[in-house]
Amino acid sequence: MSLIVQKFGGSSVGSVEKIETIADKLAGFRDAGHRLVVVVSAMGGETNRLLALAHQIQDSPVPRELDVLVSTGEQVSAALLSMALNRRGFPAKSYNGSQVRILTDNAHTKARIMDIDVRRLHAELDAGNILVVTGFQGVDEQGNITTLGRGGSDTTAVALAAALKADECQIYTDVDGVYTTDPRLVDGARRLDNITFEEMLEMASLGSKVLQNRAVEFAGKYNVPLRVLHSFEDGPGTLIRTEEASDMEAPTIAGIAFTRDEAKITVLGVPDTPGVAHRILGPVGGVGIEVDVIVQNVAEDKSTDFTFTVHRNDMNRAAAIVTQVAGELNARDVRTDDRIAKISLVGVGMRSHAGVASQMFAALAEVGINIQMITTSEIKISVVINEKFLELAVRSLHSAFELEQEPTLLADGRN
Amino acid sequence: MSLIVQKFGGSSVGSVEKIETIADKLAGFRDAGHRLVVVVSAMGGETNRLLALAHQIQDSPVPRELDVLVSTGEQVSAALLSMALNRRGFPAKSYNGSQVRILTDNAHTKARIMDIDVRRLHAELDAGNILVVTGFQGVDEQGNITTLGRGGSDTTAVALAAALKADECQIYTDVDGVYTTDPRLVDGARRLDNITFEEMLEMASLGSKVLQNRAVEFAGKYNVPLRVLHSFEDGPGTLIRTEEASDMEAPTIAGIAFTRDEAKITVLGVPDTPGVAHRILGPVGGVGIEVDVIVQNVAEDKSTDFTFTVHRNDMNRAAAIVTQVAGELNARDVRTDDRIAKISLVGVGMRSHAGVASQMFAALAEVGINIQMITTSEIKISVVINEKFLELAVRSLHSAFELEQEPTLLADGRN
Numbered sequence: 001m002s003l004i005v006q007k008f009g010g011s012s013v014g015s016v017e018k019i020e021t022i023a024d025k026l027a028g029f030r031d032a033g034h035r036l037v038v039v040v041s042a043m044g045g046e047t048n049r050l051l052a053l054a055h056q057i058q059d060s061p062v063p064r065e066l067d068v069l070v071s072t073g074e075q076v077s078a079a080l081l082s083m084a085l086n087r088r089g090f091p092a093k094s095y096n097g098s099q100v101r102i103l104t105d106n107a108h109t110k111a112r113i114m115d116i117d118v119r120r121l122h123a124e125l126d127a128g129n130i131l132v133v134t135g136f137q138g139v140d141e142q143g144n145i146t147t148l149g150r151g152g153s154d155t156t157a158v159a160l161a162a163a164l165k166a167d168e169c170q171i172y173t174d175v176d177g178v179y180t181t182d183p184r185l186v187d188g189a190r191r192l193d194n195i196t197f198e199e200m201l202e203m204a205s206l207g208s209k210v211l212q213n214r215a216v217e218f219a220g221k222y223n224v225p226l227r228v229l230h231s232f233e234d235g236p237g238t239l240i241r242t243e244e245a246s247d248m249e250a251p252t253i254a255g256i257a258f259t260r261d262e263a264k265i266t267v268l269g270v271p272d273t274p275g276v277a278h279r280i281l282g283p284v285g286g287v288g289i290e291v292d293v294i295v296q297n298v299a300e301d302k303s304t305d306f307t308f309t310v311h312r313n314d315m316n317r318a319a320a321i322v323t324q325v326a327g328e329l330n331a332r333d334v335r336t337d338d339r340i341a342k343i344s345l346v347g348v349g350m351r352s353h354a355g356v357a358s359q360m361f362a363a364l365a366e367v368g369i370n371i372q373m374i375t376t377s378e379i380k381i382s383v384v385i386n387e388k389f390l391e392l393a394v395r396s397l398h399s400a401f402e403l404e405q406e407p408t409l410l411a412d413g414r415n
Numbered sequence: 416m417s418l419i420v421q422k423f424g425g426s427s428v429g430s431v432e433k434i435e436t437i438a439d440k441l442a443g444f445r446d447a448g449h450r451l452v453v454v455v456s457a458m459g460g461e462t463n464r465l466l467a468l469a470h471q472i473q474d475s476p477v478p479r480e481l482d483v484l485v486s487t488g489e490q491v492s493a494a495l496l497s498m499a500l501n502r503r504g505f506p507a508k509s510y511n512g513s514q515v516r517i518l519t520d521n522a523h524t525k526a527r528i529m530d531i532d533v534r535r536l537h538a539e540l541d542a543g544n545i546l547v548v549t550g551f552q553g554v555d556e557q558g559n560i561t562t563l564g565r566g567g568s569d570t571t572a573v574a575l576a577a578a579l580k581a582d583e584c585q586i587y588t589d590v591d592g593v594y595t596t597d598p599r600l601v602d603g604a605r606r607l608d609n610i611t612f613e614e615m616l617e618m619a620s621l622g623s624k625v626l627q628n629r630a631v632e633f634a635g636k637y638n639v640p641l642r643v644l645h646s647f648e649d650g651p652g653t654l655i656r657t658e659e660a661s662d663m664e665a666p667t668i669a670g671i672a673f674t675r676d677e678a679k680i681t682v683l684g685v686p687d688t689p690g691v692a693h694r695i696l697g698p699v700g701g702v703g704i705e706v707d708v709i710v711q712n713v714a715e716d717k718s719t720d721f722t723f724t725v726h727r728n729d730m731n732r733a734a735a736i737v738t739q740v741a742g743e744l745n746a747r748d749v750r751t752d753d754r755i756a757k758i759s760l761v762g763v764g765m766r767s768h769a770g771v772a773s774q775m776f777a778a779l780a781e782v783g784i785n786i787q788m789i790t791t792s793e794i795k796i797s798v799v800i801n802e803k804f805l806e807l808a809v810r811s812l813h814s815a816f817e818l819e820q821e822p823t824l825l826a827d828g829r830n
Binding site: 016019056061064065066068069075079080082083093096098 | 473
């Protein structure tokens with residue numbers, strides 16, 4: 001008999017029919033003897049409806065009241081799901097953030113969880129109840145309602161699982177797991193049975209939006225086994241866990257992530273002197289623009305080319321700043337390009353396998369793709385290429401690293 | 416500088432536009448130096464929307480979860496009104512039943528208020544905040560959300576006014592006060608400046624649905640001056656207060672209430688022996704049917720006729736029960752009539768003025784209306800007549816008691 005925390009997002013509880021389906025599913029888990037804590041988001045569309053009301057009244061609604069307003073969304077779905085479970089003969093009780101006492105700081109609309117009081121939840125579980133907890137929200141020390149911001153419900157689920165020392169935290173979504181790459185792009189994309197927290201973080205930050213990184217980080221920190229599953233289809237999903245939990249060496253590459261969200265800015269002919277990178281990027285960071293990949297070419301004739309990427313939406317703003325700095329530096333020119341794509345190989349096995357980079361470059365060269373920028377980390381290699389070659393590049397790499405095949409040799413360790 | 420508790424119902428906060436209008440109104444009160452605690456209902460239609468969702472899931476939704484669900488309605492309007500006030504530069508904070516700590520018993524969907532913790536509210540008022548409190552809800556000792564049932568928001572407002580020792584509790588509605596009788600029936604119907612709690616209770620229980628009796632009783636018990644006003648029109652409304660608060664004698668009649676909701680059941684030829692009334696009405700009350708007027712005629716030939724009224728919806732059920740009892744009693748017949756109306760004169764001044772009854776009967780006789788039943792209490796005389804004479808009767812009585820005229824002689828006492 002396991003204790004499982006399960007989280008269902010807004011689309012999973014988006015209508016009475018879907019709530020009924022989820023209730024059937026939960027009834028099955030309960031029949032199998034599991035103890036359940038269910039975390040729910042607001043019904044799909046409800047949060048937006050509430051936000052629209054608020055914005056009719058105030059352009060920037062008071063954060064305290066915005067939290068009071070939007071927190072009602074989860075309370076509605078928690079109550080409805082509890083009713084559906086009770087109708088099926090399974091005693092269930094809803095709990096909102098204040099009732100559990102999910103204590104947060106007082107940073108309204110983006111609060112952080114500080115503590116969870118699990119005494120009452122344990123008592124309810126011992127009494128045989130299914131607990132339906134509102135995701136996304138908590139309460140500060142003064143009793144004000146707070147919300148956790150983006151990805152908040154996933155974070156609630158993981159935090160509850162950690163506090164309750166649950167056996168597993170299951171995040172139900174509209175995909176059946178984490179894939180080696182986007183299945184819409186590569187037919188051979190394969191669902192992973194396992195992935196490490198580190199790999200999942202890299203995959204997510206690189207564009208695979210299955211889970212919010214905040215929840216993955218939290219799970220990693222407290223070593224909560226995290227499983228991604230489909231809300232309405234059966235299947236094992238993908239288990240995210242620590243590297244140490246695998247009893248065999250991991251395969252070299254877990255997956256290929258990519259993003260079209262970035263744009264490239266190049267400053268040509270800047271003097272190759274100390275402090276130039278800071279002169280250029282300091283003002284960009286100063287206005288809150290995040291810089292991703294940074295490359296500086298080897299200097300020729302005491303001048304160099306300096307290239308970096310920003311989010312595509314920030315390109316024009318960043319270019320304007322950089323153009324001014326370039327003038328001060330007597331740089332030759334500033335060029336921008338928003339037709340780029342970034343592709344990343346991710347895998348903790350990369351640490352112990354040399355030659356991943358050269359194998360990657362070879363695979364891209366073979367299909368004639370020019371690499372514009374390269375950046376590496378311990379478990380990731382990213383390249384920036386012309387956007388029009390994105391699909392070709394991902395397919396070639398997926399095939400070159402044989403990701404469509406179950407890693408048979410290492411299957412025991414990853415399954 | 417007064418402390419005023421103001422309550423706005425669902426139709427007063429039924430849209431963003433109406434919330435803006437209420438916010439303007441409150442801004443005016445604040446500018447005038449008043450300290451404000453505002454109680455709001457759910458936006459019009461919202462409670463029904465939530466109930467419809469619940470009933471899609473469960474025919475009789477678990478009461479605990481029903482309360483969790485519907486209590487979100489007031490939380491939404493409280494947050495929106497707070498935003499609207501903040502936008503106008505008036506610091507405002509919403510408080511739900513649990514945050515105030517409106518402690519109730521645990522009778523979900525019909526809880527009773529047991530205690531209100533006013534420390535935090537006083538601190539917020541001292542800090543210059545307008546408080547917007549969710550009506551209709553509270554929290555039990557275990558922290559479960561409860562709702563107060565029908566008329567709950569009025570009760571919340573009165574209870575808060577009593578606990579805070581407010582100078583006045585103002586109930587904003589869609590009428591501009593309490594009238595001598597229904598203005599839709601009598602052109603000369605006049606808004607009363609004052610009425611006593613007792614008179615208001617009688618008027619309400621007899622069909623004038625301006626306020627729920629529960630709130631009026633509560634206000635009377637704690638001597639909270641209660642004022643009924645129109646949400647969107649200016650005017651003094653009607654002040655409901657204790658009889659002692661008037662420094663002159665009250666006029667004989669405050670108003671005329673009436674109802675078409677009742678039906679009459681007569682048992683003909685029952686034996687005139689002790690215990691017969693109980694034999695007839697015991698089984699009726701036993702199934703939860705409320706009996707209103709009861710009349711037993713003077714006996715002739717050791718048998719009598721026994722007549723009583725019930726709510727029109729209960730007539731057939733009551734008649735079936737009574738028919739069975741009538742058989743056991745060897746009564747001659749059972750007759751029903753749902754074409755009746757009950758008309759009542761209400762006024763605390765009646766206590767000290769003889770002859771009100773005879774003046775009433777004379778006025779009705781003058782226009783040829785036959786009285787079927789009569790019942791009296793200390794501050795009320797009710798008659799049952801044929802429904803088709805209702806309008807004629809009310810107009811005749813309104814005119815006979817000169818209710819269209821301000822009671823000049825006693826004006827100081829009533830204004």
